[in-house]
Amino acid sequence: MPELPDVEGFRRVLAAHAVGRRIRTVDVLDAGVLRGVTGAGLRRALTGRRFRQPWRHGKYLVVPVAGSRAGAAVLLHFGMTGSLEWEVDAERQRFDRVVFGFAHGELRFRDMRKLHGLRYAPDRETVKRLLARLGPDAADLSAAGLSDRLAGRRGQVKPALMDQSTVAGLGNLLADEILWRARIDPHRPCPQLDDSDLRRLHTRMRTVLRQSVEAGRVPPRKTWLTGRRDDPTGSCPRCGTTLSHGRVGGRGTAWCSQCQPR
The missing domain is CATH 3.20.190.10 (MutM-like, N-terminal)
Structure with missing residues (x-):
């Protein structure tokens, strides 16, 4: 994709x-x-x-x-x-x-x-x-800009990140990878994100985008969530917990219940 x-x-x-x-x-x-x-x-x-x-x-x-x-x-x-x-x-x-x-x-x-x-x-x-209907390009978005774009959103954070009118460029794999690295559950409502969450989210987004652009794709490395998400018995690269799978915002989603607590 x-x-x-x-x-x-x-x-x-x-x-x-x-x-x-x-x-x-x-x-x-x-x-x-x-x-x-x-x-x-x-x-x-x-x-x-x-x-x-x-x-x-x-x-x-x-x-x-x-x-x-x-x-x-x-x-x-x-x-x-x-x-x-x-x-x-x-x-x-x-x-x-x-x-x-x-x-x-x-x-x-x-x-x-x-x-x-x-x-x-x-x-x-x-x-x-x-x-005109697109939000700012994700690679150009500042921490303050990301916070502003998510401010006032009442839904879950993953669908908000994938909404192209909010942030342009993030798809299913990127959203899951960024949230996993930021230790934020994809189900969490946007109003529950504090300043620390938003700063961490932006930092991890920048890192994931930079490394993915260098690779020319979202790389399926075993040290990344994306390298294990398609394995039904795949484990978290960080803590070893078996990954959870479900649908968030209508999209297939993988996350670690240990690293990304609700």
Whole structure:
């Protein structure tokens, strides 16, 4: 499931291989991933153009299009199964949906489930409008900013962290990992978080994001909760207690009842 670290990895792929190169072809192999634009419209907008340096906001990758005074951009959201791949002389895969062709390779938007997809924004105002509902990017959020974003929330802390309008970029794996490291039960109501909890939560969030971005994903290391959560008999990497599993905010959740007491 792509979360902030994965999207940062996709940004690096695009920046390394496609920025500044002329887009020779735009092959829409499955228009089911397009949002607000047709295949023909996307081809007209991008063929012969060049991508500029991409940037990320939460789980969105924004790719400006060079030569557009209005600030046009392509926006990619990878849903639960999407990715961005650079391929040279490789057969196209079953789930390649949109392929941007360059002189020496192809940039492929690949997605099995097609839950979100690709948008074309013809100007800066459209980009702003499409991102307006998002909260601050989790990697840029200060301790005071996190406290402010959670202030007034009455629900449980895990769903609050995963609400993209509150904090952009955190998904299921990141939320569980951060809460485990901060020793905060995912069920705890936000009003019960004191200043010490919030400072610890922010510190652990920064650490998890930094290490995950370096790895290009949320790494399934055995010293991390994410490395043991899928094992029904998995134990806490910190204290050895068998992990608890359940649903919080409708999402499958793992936590340690010893390290994260209610």
